[in-house]
């Protein structure tokens with residue numbers, strides 16, 4: 001704030017009237033979760049007052065909004081969300097907030113990957129508005145352990161598009177466009193920040209590709225808790241197996257786990273990984289039953305807290321590939 005307040009006050013003394021857009025109020029931005037919060041910070045810098053709903057290590061799939069979240073959205077100038085039904089809570093929260101702010105889905109322009117078809121019926125193509133409650137899953141003959149979430153909305157697409165760096169570059173362009181639309185006076189600054197950050201992301205993308213290339217082809221199959229890495233898999237050529245689908249809402253059944261253990265044997269998975277947003281118990285069980293070692297924690301859907309290894313998106317991607325490469329090559 002202070003950085004640009006002073007020049008604006010100087011300008012104010014020189015002009016008789018200031019256009020409203022030049023007033024030194026920061027742009028109030030709400031980001032739904034930590035990863036896009038970091039991207040917003042990179043683009044917005046000092047010009048934005050950022051508020052993040054689902055913080056470090058938080059699971060946006062099952063997040064239960066707090067009353068102050070509606071108030072924050074109600075006061076926002078711009079709301080940034082992932083879209084593709086990543087945030088199960090967002091539609092109801094936006095409605096409850098009565099906000100007039102644009103709610104910008106950062107996956108706009110991304111080529112979505114269909115959610116893996118599985119026996120839960122999580123990925124029903126053409127049913128992206130289909131809402132089904134826990135008890136309806138019972139009608140499908142599933143034995144789901146219920147996580148205690150009343151009703152949820154599964155998309156037809158895998159929402160974790162940010163796990164591909166080329167997609168992250170699209171998110172950044174969408175953020176700059178959204179900020180420019182809401183704060184024309186800051187547009188040059190947003191565009192310059194977005195351009196610089198995009199260069200950083202391109203370098204990171206090259207780094208991830210080089211790290212993957214160093215992993216022997218037969219060691220590029222690994223296991224995580226939920227299907228959060230479909231875009232990473234497609235972009236970089238690592239195969240991920242997971243007992244849970246693209247959302248963490250429904251726990252894996254015993255049959256899902258048995259099937260995965262069979263797959264592990266067939267695919268010769270090289271390692272298993274816990275995730276920062278999910279309970280490690282199931283992965284520990286799979287490790288025990290298959291004899292695979294737990295190779296560490298991957299940051300799937302959230303940044304780490306300040307004392308962790310993934311406090312920014314760049315560090316998150318770097319941490320994940322280094323953890324995978326280190327575990328499967330034993331380096």
Ligand SMILES: [Zn+2]
Nearest residue numbers: 228246247301
């Ligand atoms: Zn997820």
